[in-house]
Amino acid sequence: xxxxxxxxxxxxxxxxxxxxxxxxxxxxxxxxxxxxxxxxxxxxxxxxxxxxxxxxxxxxxxxxxxxxxxxxxxxxxxxxxxxxxxxxxxxxxxxxxxxxxxxxxxxxxxxxxxxxxxxxxxxxxxxxxxxxxxxxxxxxxxxxxxxxxxxxxxxxxxxxxxxxxxxxxxxxxxxxxxxxxxxxxxxxxxxxxxxxxxxxxxxxxxxxxxxxxxxxxxxxxxxxxxxxxxxxxxxxxxxxxxxxxxxxxxxxxxxxxxxxxxxxxxxxxxxxxxxxxxxxxxxxxxxxxxxxxxxxxxxxxxxxxxxxxxxxxxxxxxxxxxxxxxxxxxxxxxxxxxxxxxxxxxxxxxxxxxxxxxxxxxxxxxxxxxxxxxxxxxxxxxxxxxxxxxxxxxxxxxxxxxxxxxxxxxxxxxxxxxx
Amino acid sequence: xxxxxxxxxxxxxxxxxxxxxxxxxxxxxxxxxxxxxxxxxxxxxxxxxxxxxxxxxxxxxxxxxxxxxxxxxxxxxxxxxx
Numbered sequence: 001x002x003x004x005x006x007x008x009x010x011x012x013x014x015x016x017x018x019x020x021x022x023x024x025x026x027x028x029x030x031x032x033x034x035x036x037x038x039x040x041x042x043x044x045x046x047x048x049x050x051x052x053x054x055x056x057x058x059x060x061x062x063x064x065x066x067x068x069x070x071x072x073x074x075x076x077x078x079x080x081x082x083x084x085x086x087x088x089x090x091x092x093x094x095x096x097x098x099x100x101x102x103x104x105x106x107x108x109x110x111x112x113x114x115x116x117x118x119x120x121x122x123x124x125x126x127x128x129x130x131x132x133x134x135x136x137x138x139x140x141x142x143x144x145x146x147x148x149x150x151x152x153x154x155x156x157x158x159x160x161x162x163x164x165x166x167x168x169x170x171x172x173x174x175x176x177x178x179x180x181x182x183x184x185x186x187x188x189x190x191x192x193x194x195x196x197x198x199x200x201x202x203x204x205x206x207x208x209x210x211x212x213x214x215x216x217x218x219x220x221x222x223x224x225x226x227x228x229x230x231x232x233x234x235x236x237x238x239x240x241x242x243x244x245x246x247x248x249x250x251x252x253x254x255x256x257x258x259x260x261x262x263x264x265x266x267x268x269x270x271x272x273x274x275x276x277x278x279x280x281x282x283x284x285x286x287x288x289x290x291x292x293x294x295x296x297x298x299x300x301x302x303x304x305x306x307x308x309x310x311x312x313x314x315x316x317x318x319x320x321x322x323x324x325x326x327x328x329x330x331x332x333x334x335x336x337x338x339x340x341x342x343x344x345x346x347x348x349x350x351x352x353x354x355x356x357x358x359x360x361x362x363x364x365x366x367x368x369x370x371x372x373x374x375x376x377x378x379x380x381x382x383x384x385x386x387x388x389x390x391x392x393x394x395x396x397x398x399x400x401x402x403x404x405x406x407x408x409x410x411x412x413x414x415x416x417x418x419x
Numbered sequence: 420x421x422x423x424x425x426x427x428x429x430x431x432x433x434x435x436x437x438x439x440x441x442x443x444x445x446x447x448x449x450x451x452x453x454x455x456x457x458x459x460x461x462x463x464x465x466x467x468x469x470x471x472x473x474x475x476x477x478x479x480x481x482x483x484x485x486x487x488x489x490x491x492x493x494x495x496x497x498x499x500x501x
Contacts, residue, residue: 150477155462165478172478176466189475379458 042360043367045375055079056267056395061372067400069390070374072205074347075236075317076395077267077307087268090302097297102129103284106295114301117308118272122243122258126280128273129301131293133232133261134160136271139289140228140259141199142168149195152186152220154178154211156204156382158230167289170197177204177382180215187223196225202234202245206381206389207340208348210234213249221254228257233346236265236311237318237394262304265311270296270304317394321347324392324401331405336418340387350376351388358417359386365411371404426472426498427491433467434487446488472498 038044052060056076057068077083090110100106111129118127130136141164145151151170153161156177165172173190175182183198190196198220200211213229220227231244239247242265246255256277262270273283284290296304322344329344332351340350353359356377363375366388374389381387396404412418420428431444437460438444442453450456456464465476468490474497476484484490 155466173475174462174466174478182466185470186475189469189473382459384459 037356037360040357040360042364045360045363048367048372057393057400059372061367064368064370066367067371067396067404069371069392069396069404071393072233072264072391073267073393073395074233074321074391075265075267075311075314076393077265077310080267080307080310082310083267083303083307086306087299087303091297091299094298096299098295100294101291102295103291108295108298108301110298110301110305111295114270114305114308115272117305118274121241121308121312122274123241123252124258124274125276126274128280128283128287128290129296129304130271130273130290131296132269133259133263133271134163135289135293136259136261136273137161137230138164138167139283139287140257140273141165141170141197142289143283143287144226145170145195145197147171148193149197150190151197151199152183152190152225153199154201154204156206157199158201158205158232159380161199161201161230178209178211180212180219183216184219184223187219187225190223196220196223197228198225199228199230201230201232202238203232203346203348205233205348206376206385206387207350208233208344208346208389209341210245210345213246213251217246217249217251217254226256227254228259229255230259232259232261232264233348235260236314237321237347242311242314242318262300262307266304266307268300268303268307270300314394321392321394324394324396324398325349327398327401328390328392328404331401332408335405335409335412337408337412340385347392349390349392351390353386353388353417356386358415359388361415362411362417363388365414366407369407369411371407423491423495426494427487429471430468430487430491430494433464433471437464444487446491447486449486450490451485468494474498 048061050059050061056073056078059066059068094108094110098106098108114129115127130139137160141151141161145168147169149170150173151165152173152175154177155174173186175186200213200216203210217227229246234244236242238245241247246252257273257275260272262268325344325347329339329349333339338352340352353362359375363373366373376387376389378384434444438454442448465481469476472494476493480493484493
């Protein structure tokens with residue numbers, strides 16, 4: 001019996017069995033575009049391997065010590081000694097994993113402890129921990145809005161929000177990014193019956209711009225909608241307690257749900273929703289992305305709880321992160337780069353470049369000099385933009401920000417992106 | 420002109436700014452195939468149609484609309500609902 005498909009390294013030409021079309025043929029244009037890019041000799045921007053990670057801001061990539069400027073590790077908690085110690089202790093005491101759903105055998109003391117830490121951090125009555133931030137959005141969107149209800153979302157919403165809508169049965173209405181007027185108009189056109197959930201984000205991660213939450217929340221309230229705000233990129237360094245952009249905007253009392261993640265400022269992995277809604281706990285029974293997956297390992301919730309408690313009192317780190325972000329923004333502008341926001345609105349500084357070729361060459365030049373940033377391209381970006389996205393960390397020293405600017409200057413001149 | 424013809428004319432005018440290839444527009448012109456629109460253009464275009472006719476076209480409804488004629492029918496039906 002010789003099945004050609006079973007021969008190792010056989011040419012991957014066609015895997016049709018019988019008359020059906022190869023299901024992968026729909027990806028041919030993408031495969032060809034990617035190959036054409038790699039054939040120009042550039043490194044694959046989506047296949048970087050961190051061989052060693054020395055700190056929140058330093059790694060070894062292909063033998064080169066590299067400053068990390070694209071990790072969303074805003075508060076630099078990944079190597080915090082208390083956080084690491086809490087994880088090791090939980091690993092010793094509770095083992096490597098729960099092997100179960102939160103509603104069966106997967107809720108340990110550590111999961112409750114983590115939810116307590118969140119309730120204290122946000123000052124809310126309820127907190128639900130999910131296995132990822134992606135699942136927290138999937139869970140909230142797909143569960144609370146039914147077939148007769150409407151979800152009204154910003155056109156630039158994160159994929160997890162869109163996917164949560166696709167998983168559920170609600171009617172989905174989009175408004176133009178960050179447009180208060182557009183939101184108002186669309187809410188005004190909704191039929192009188194049916195529930196309404198407006199979904200906003202504190203910081204939009206592609207361009208690093210923030211939402212005018214004060215105005216948007218007021219408009220949503222005027223039309224009787226419930227409001228969810230995703231603070232994935234705002235937690236830790238916006239507002240007096242680091243809760244997020246909604247805290248800084250002074251709308252805490254009007255927001256019904258805050259969604260967040262542990263994989264950015266908190267420095268591990270996981271997601272959550274916090275709320276004061278009196279019936280919120282029923283979500284644990286009806287939310288499929290919460291019920292039908294394994295819970296986080298004990299070491300992860302222990303590191304998250306410790307990190308969240310420390311973030312409450314991280315005023316100095318917050319101040320340094322803002323100082324780093326403003327300095328990088330101003331420095332890049334002074335060099336002649338085009339930045340997506342007029343000032344540093346968050347810890348994400350997005351450099352706009354004209355096309356894929358220049359973007360990839362600039363990205364590679366930076367990597368060879370010793371700084372890693374994220375490359376982003378359509379369709380992940382709004383309006384077909386090509387971006388080099390920088391995210392700063394409270395652990396970047398002032399000296400490192402200076403080095404980063406020097407490397408941007410050298411790479412920019414070498415690739416013709418700046419004069 | 421009937422109401423539907425009038426809507427068709429208005430929809431064609433709204434398509435033009437996004438009709439980069441200058442495709443001749445008929446009832447059966449498709450958005451993804453003939454006009455080669457991506458999701459970003461669709462978003463902008465739908466918003467302009469919604470504002471022109473003071474209606475909402477949910478993403479659920481958009482998923483069913485593939486060509487110009489179907490869009491005109493949807494607009495007509497949504498206007499009469501309102």
